[in-house]
Amino acid sequence: LFLACSSIAHPPALRKFRGLFSAQMNANPIDQWLVSRGADKGTLAAMGTVTTTAIDMAVQMGCDPIISIGFDLSFADDGTTHANGTMYHGQRHNTKQLVRVPGNFNDEVLTTTQFQCYISLIEQYVSAHPNCSFLNATSGGARLQGMRVIAPELLPTLAASDVRAFESIASIHAEFHDNISASIRNELEAL
Numbered sequence: 001l002f003l004a005c006s007s008i009a010h011p012p013a014l015r016k017f018r019g020l021f022s023a024q025m026n027a028n029p030i031d032q033w034l035v036s037r038g039a040d041k042g043t044l045a046a047m048g049t050v051t052t053t054a055i056d057m058a059v060q061m062g063c064d065p066i067i068s069i070g071f072d073l074s075f076a077d078d079g080t081t082h083a084n085g086t087m088y089h090g091q092r093h094n095t096k097q098l099v100r101v102p103g104n105f106n107d108e109v110l111t112t113t114q115f116q117c118y119i120s121l122i123e124q125y126v127s128a129h130p131n132c133s134f135l136n137a138t139s140g141g142a143r144l145q146g147m148r149v150i151a152p153e154l155l156p157t158l159a160a161s162d163v164r165a166f167e168s169i170a171s172i173h174a175e176f177h178d179n180i181s182a183s184i185r186n187e188l189e190a191l
Helices: 029-036 050-060 113-127 150-160 165-190
Strands: 002-006 020-021 066-069 097-104 108-111 134-136
Touching: 020 066, 020 165, 050 066, 050 113, 097 113, 108 113
Parallel strands: 002 020, 066 134
Antiparallel strands: 097 108
16 A cells, blocks of 8 residues: 655554555645755645545545545544544544534534534535545534535445556556655755
């Protein structure tokens, strides 16, 4: 597998992948330095969640449709989350501090004001890309306007024919990294 991430990533995680693609964040001085060395890799949208960045990457890669799975942005009626292993695991939000928003399969679900901002941002993003189909195959969660809700059980019906994605991704990775990485590595080693 190849990893797509920002240029700031946890080093031990990087070793688990065959290669990586990264994009810059304009406010990051490391990224500014990389761009000045000819390593401009473009930018990806960062709108509060890694899912929005993944969606932007899929749009930039020309994917259509784009299917999100588990993009929940909500909490259960008792203020807990389904997302085990996240920073929200084991926490119970005070339901009086949560807000109600339209749900995918329920009339309303509870969310935080922070998640409500993420919902607004992704809805704006989706509306800015009218030529792309966005599907939300999340079993619960907040409704995201512009994303058609489908039941996760329908995912097998959307399977594409055999795509040779690995060869294409590996070729693009090698072409970029062979030229730029050596020069940056040499400069860092000289410091």
